[in-house]
């Protein structure tokens with residue numbers, strides 16, 4: 001594998017940096033681009049006019065999709081504001097498998113008074129071809145002891161599904177990372193590892209490569225490392241690049257999955273882009 005771009009996060013514009021990655025080399029694109037809701041990432045990327053934002057989105061999609069292998073997949077985090085337009089862009093080129101709702105478990109306090117309070121992010125799951133990689137067993141959710149006990153009658157004995165757990169549904173209820181959360185880094189829109197790791201385990205084979213053009217605090221890179229996959233990607237903001245570097249260098253308290261031989265041999269490194 002080309003060590004020049006694998007297990008690296010480059011401090012550069014994703015649009016230029018994508019040229020580093022050979023076409024057809026990526027197993028999974030997993031990304032959480034700016035939502036254009038006015039957040040300050042230090043680069044104006046979330047504060048564009050609607051027209052510019054959608055044109056820019058089309059540009060990075062055009063640059064990223066050729067990097068995917070034929071059996072590759074893409075997950076994209078969005079909100080209801082621009083998900084409709086961006087899903088239409090992706091549906092021109094890929095098959096949409098799911099719209100996943102991330103329920104951020106926002107407490108019932110305050111919120112909008114002239115509309116319903118929005119408490120979810122919208123995630124699109126897309127594939128290139130019918131024979132896409134998908135490892136359901138890697139992400140099954142174990143039944144709790146009570147359910148197993150309730151199904152202890154003889155007709156259920158030996159039922160495989162009871163042992164292997166159930167298929168995650170398309171509403172994922174996982175708490176957002178509040179300020180005191182031990183996983184929390186100094187990034188305004190950091191995503192929980194629990195969600196990203198599920199996507200990586202289901203849709204990237206062990207030893208494969210995950211591309212995230214918009215790394216933020218590096219959650220995708222860390223999830224790939226913890227699950228025995230490789231990563232590559234970009235982040236414009238130098239302070240966030242420092243966060244990525246320290247998250248990747250920190251000792252692992254409890255690996256989410258068994259580390260696979262051969263993955264992540266290169267030392268994690270944030271490199272300033274030259275492109």
Ligand SMILES: C[S@@+](CC[C@H](N)C(=O)[O-])C[C@H]1O[C@@H](n2cnc3c(N)ncnc32)[C@H](O)[C@@H]1O
Pocket residue numbers: 012013014015032033034035041042043045187189190191192213214215216217218219220234235236237240
């Ligand atoms: C929504 S955040 C990603 C958060 C990330 N998923 C996490 O868990 O920390 C989007 C990131 O994209 C970065 N960004 C915006 N435009 C970029 C560009 N053209 N190239 C590289 N990074 C960019 C922003 O600085 C921001 O940190």
